[in-house]
Amino acid sequence: xxxxxxxxxxxxxxxxxxxxxxxxxxxxxxxxxxxxxxxxxxxxxxxxxxxxxxxxxxxxxxxxxxxxxxxxxxxxxxxxxxxxxxxxxxxxxxxxxxxxxxxxxxxxxxxxxxxxxxxxxxxxxxxxxxxxxxxxxxxxxxxxxxxxxxxxxxxxxxxxxxxxxxxxxxxxxxxxxxxxxxxxxxxxxxxxxxxxxxxxxxxxxxxxxxxxxxxxxxxxxxxxx
Amino acid sequence: xxxxxxxxxxxxxxxxxxxxxxxxxxxxxxxxxxxxxxxxxxxxxxxxxxxxxxxxxxxxxxxxxxxxxxxxxxxxxxxxxxxxxxxxxxxxxxxxxxxxxxxxxxxxxxxxxxxxxxxxxxxxxxxxxxxxxxxxxxxxxxxxxxxxxxxxxxxxxxxxxxxxxxxxxxxxxxxxxxxxxxxxxxxxxxxxxxxxxxxxxxxxxxxxxxxxxxxxxxxxxxxxx
Numbered sequence: 001x002x003x004x005x006x007x008x009x010x011x012x013x014x015x016x017x018x019x020x021x022x023x024x025x026x027x028x029x030x031x032x033x034x035x036x037x038x039x040x041x042x043x044x045x046x047x048x049x050x051x052x053x054x055x056x057x058x059x060x061x062x063x064x065x066x067x068x069x070x071x072x073x074x075x076x077x078x079x080x081x082x083x084x085x086x087x088x089x090x091x092x093x094x095x096x097x098x099x100x101x102x103x104x105x106x107x108x109x110x111x112x113x114x115x116x117x118x119x120x121x122x123x124x125x126x127x128x129x130x131x132x133x134x135x136x137x138x139x140x141x142x143x144x145x146x147x148x149x150x151x152x153x154x155x156x157x158x159x160x161x162x163x164x165x166x167x168x169x170x171x172x173x174x175x176x177x178x179x180x181x182x183x184x185x186x187x188x189x190x191x192x193x194x195x196x197x198x199x200x201x202x203x204x205x206x207x208x209x210x211x212x213x214x215x216x217x218x219x220x221x222x223x224x225x
Numbered sequence: 226x227x228x229x230x231x232x233x234x235x236x237x238x239x240x241x242x243x244x245x246x247x248x249x250x251x252x253x254x255x256x257x258x259x260x261x262x263x264x265x266x267x268x269x270x271x272x273x274x275x276x277x278x279x280x281x282x283x284x285x286x287x288x289x290x291x292x293x294x295x296x297x298x299x300x301x302x303x304x305x306x307x308x309x310x311x312x313x314x315x316x317x318x319x320x321x322x323x324x325x326x327x328x329x330x331x332x333x334x335x336x337x338x339x340x341x342x343x344x345x346x347x348x349x350x351x352x353x354x355x356x357x358x359x360x361x362x363x364x365x366x367x368x369x370x371x372x373x374x375x376x377x378x379x380x381x382x383x384x385x386x387x388x389x390x391x392x393x394x395x396x397x398x399x400x401x402x403x404x405x406x407x408x409x410x411x412x413x414x415x416x417x418x419x420x421x422x423x424x425x426x427x428x429x430x431x432x433x434x435x436x437x438x439x440x441x442x443x444x445x446x447x448x449x450x
Contacts, residue, residue, distance in 0.1 A: 010273070036312045036326075038263035040274035048235070049265035049274055051310035051330050085276035087261045089418075092436065096354050096365050097372035105276050129321050140321050141401050147322035169423045176366050180430050186439050187418030193314075198394045198408040205405050211317065214411050 010109055011162045021163040024059070030106045030163055031056045031084055033217040034190075035132065039063060040081040041112075043074045054082060055128045056158075061108060062115075062124055064153045072152040082108040082156055089187040093170035094179050100166060102185065108161035115153040118145070124153055133210035190216060235334055236387045246388040249284070255331045255388055256281045256309055258442040259415075260357065264288060265306040266337075268299045279307060280353045281383075286333060287340070287349055289378045297377040307333040307381055314412040318395035319404050325391060327410065333386035340378040343370070349378055358435035415441060 004022045005011065012020070021027065035053040042048070050071040054063045061082055065072050085105035093099050115121050122143065129137045170183045195211050229248040230236065237245070246252065260278040267273070275296040279288045286307060290297050310330035318324050340346050347368065354362045395408045420436050 036310060038274050038308055040265040040272035042267050042270065042272045045267065046304045047265035047267045047272060047306045049263050049306045049308040049332065051308060053326065079271045081272045081274045083263055083274040083276060085261065090357065092358065094366050095372065096350055096362060096368050097376065099354065101278065107274065125321055129324065132315065133317065137321060139406055141319050141404055141406070143321050147320065151322065177425050179366055180427050181364055182430050182433050182436060183423040183426055185421045186436060187421065189416050189418060191414050191416035193412030193414060196410045196412065200402050201408060202405050205407050208407050211407060211411060
């Protein structure tokens, strides 16, 4: 049986129904592919959106930041909307109206909770580092009690939300296919560049595999689950 | 004199002050570099974030979508928060705590307005297409009155907000530089792939220059302003 989120009033898609997905497999794949996210919250009735990195553990998404962060203080025990969107391409159609983008996105709704327990907090942050860079955490100078205190960690249970995916070429009006207009897709993707070692690295310290072989989303899929 | 936005209570940066920028040149450069944005708004007291494309004309940012869109209806004459964020790299430090990302982001606040006048609406949408693909709009089947009616166009005056930029290598605790840990930056960038022509393109229709030479942000900087 496919494990899916319920379709609620705020998570159902008003338009483009075929592009909507509620199964966890699709939602998780998008969350795991792109750590960059936007967290929306409300302060004094007004909307705020903060870019940050998210990571997933099972049916929870987490993000973190400075304990001094206004966004993290506002998000605690408050309603948030977490959005991840990946631009996969520009879709050039035969009319301006039918131009579009290929993309994968996830929108999650819920009440954020703060992870207070230092042991759990450290475990989550370890997972965050190792999720991006498999095995890196064990090589690092351990986080101190002060480091942990200065870090606020928020989580959200993945229980309300949806994914939206658009792929493929343009969908033009049938009559427009007779026009001599170039249509198609310009693909967009994220490229990882050559790592830049810190000039203060000690002599003889080799570039680790998690840097040499770095790939977005790789750790989650291949090494941890 | 540098043209800058005022520093308001919600746009000032609580932390990392040196990373904050309020001058229009910096803000505009980030908006022009990345059309993908997240628009935050409030419905019935709850936060919503919708990914969409934005474009800039002078001191205004615009975005559009279906007139049936809940996000666009909610955003009209309502407070919104428009966020653009570009991930430039992962910063690997010698402790988990000092890991970071290099990024450029802009956060704008204000009340969205709807562009109702059909002539102005068409002009803005033309600019949107030509901003991404210089000269393309003139080649297309013109938008119909129905196309325009089905499109809602929202705008936001760029008058409150800020940019935040982090670049360079890790900033570790001085003592940690003595540790034999690889530190540095893994750069991330957006790559444009080879265009994929629609199989239904007519024979002899050549790939236009705005497709062959497509580059994100190029049109704004070089051809229109």
